Amino acid sequence: MEMINLKGKTQEELDEFAKSIGESAFRGRQLFKWIYHRGESDFDKMTDIGKELKKKLRETSHVSVIKLVDRVTADDKNTEKFLFQLADGNLIESVLMRYEEHLGFGRCTVCISSQVGCAQGCTFCASGKNGLVRSLTVSEIVDQVMQVQSSMNDTAERVTNVVVMGIGEPLANFKNVVKAIGLINHGDGIAIGMRHIAVSTVGIPRMMKKLADEKLSIRFAVSLHAPDNETRSKIIPANRKYPVESIIDASKYYQKVTGRRITFEYMLIDGLNDSLDQAKMLGKLLRGIHAMINLIPLNPVKESPYKRPARNRCYQFAKEVEKFGHKVIFRNERGTSIDAACGQLRNRMTEKEKGS
Numbered sequence: 001m002e003m004i005n006l007k008g009k010t011q012e013e014l015d016e017f018a019k020s021i022g023e024s025a026f027r028g029r030q031l032f033k034w035i036y037h038r039g040e041s042d043f044d045k046m047t048d049i050g051k052e053l054k055k056k057l058r059e060t061s062h063v064s065v066i067k068l069v070d071r072v073t074a075d076d077k078n079t080e081k082f083l084f085q086l087a088d089g090n091l092i093e094s095v096l097m098r099y100e101e102h103l104g105f106g107r108c109t110v111c112i113s114s115q116v117g118c119a120q121g122c123t124f125c126a127s128g129k130n131g132l133v134r135s136l137t138v139s140e141i142v143d144q145v146m147q148v149q150s151s152m153n154d155t156a157e158r159v160t161n162v163v164v165m166g167i168g169e170p171l172a173n174f175k176n177v178v179k180a181i182g183l184i185n186h187g188d189g190i191a192i193g194m195r196h197i198a199v200s201t202v203g204i205p206r207m208m209k210k211l212a213d214e215k216l217s218i219r220f221a222v223s224l225h226a227p228d229n230e231t232r233s234k235i236i237p238a239n240r241k242y243p244v245e246s247i248i249d250a251s252k253y254y255q256k257v258t259g260r261r262i263t264f265e266y267m268l269i270d271g272l273n274d275s276l277d278q279a280k281m282l283g284k285l286l287r288g289i290h291a292m293i294n295l296i297p298l299n300p301v302k303e304s305p306y307k308r309p310a311r312n313r314c315y316q317f318a319k320e321v322e323k324f325g326h327k328v329i330f331r332n333e334r335g336t337s338i339d340a341a342c343g344q345l346r347n348r349m350t351e352k353e354k355g356s
């Protein structure tokens with residue numbers, strides 16, 4: 001008999017599971033708290049569950065845990081990268097970023113992956129290099145947050161924010177990502193507020209609209225990286241299928257349905273998308289959208305020929321976009337010393353394995 005994995009199940013599904021093994025729905029709610037709130041995967045340690053039920057649970061089910069195989073801390077001590085191994089041997093990455101905020105309150109953001117590899121093939125990204133292997137299950141998505149949290153359990157730190165911005169295209173794994181967000185948000189479990197959860201997409205218009213219709217009050221980001229199709233197609237091959245106009249149209253729909261501001265990510269690459277003309281085009285393109293433009297000077301990747309523009313050029317670009325009334329910020333670079341750009345640690349490990 002195939003053992004049922006209880007991690008990845010919603011409260012309602014655990015209620016149903018409990019009933020299916022002859023227990024009351026109340027047992028399902030107990031399991032939900034043990035699994036997601038206390039992070040427990042060993043039935044024997046669930047102290048308010050009786051011997052008989054523990055036996056039934058052991059015979060029918062299990063609570064999966066992804067295995068931590070490497071943990072690297074950046075020189076700034078505020079960024080840590082986690083490499084996890086999944087049950088089938090595949091590797092995924094998550095990144096923890098600590099931010100000191102005013103009034104002494106800290107923010108701990110975990111950037112999680114949604115797929116093993118990625119089909120989008122963005123030319124600046126290490127994760128797209130070898131294509132898509134498979135999408136992550138709900139439990140594998142949620143467990144990244146849980147395992148990073150459990151690594152901090154001896155401290156007073158808590159994961160406060162989650163961004164689905166690691167390896168993979170979240171909207172290409174729509175059902176599992178949306179279900180995982182519900183679990184990460186649930187008040188009896190991990191309990192991270194919707195406004196503290198962000199999803200970033202390279203732009204699949206149909207799925208952007210579908211996400212809008214879910215009406216989640218999450219933060220939403222679109223990786224634009226260029227205002228014109230010619231340049232964008234060079235950086236993001238998927239642009240040939242989903243051109244800039246279709247992404248802007250879907251962004252407008254998203255905003256109309258959710259009423260929420262959209263972040264547009266723009267990776268600044270020397271000589272490719274950092275001209276003042278492109279800054280003007282970007283400003284014009286986003287007119288009529290309540291947008292925040294996140295400028296990210298490229299984090300150089302070993303596998304990529306691209307370079308980071310000079311600091312002054314980045315500021316000039318930002319000023320030009322601001323002339324159109326848009327809010328522009330620079331995203332802090334994090335963890336260059338540990339290859340924090342998505343996919344780099346996984347690729348390094350895979351190369352090491354190939355070489356050994």
Ligand code: SF4
Nearest residue numbers: 118120122125128168
């Ligand atoms: S940047 Fe994101 S969408 Fe593009 S290849 Fe990398 S993981 Fe995939």
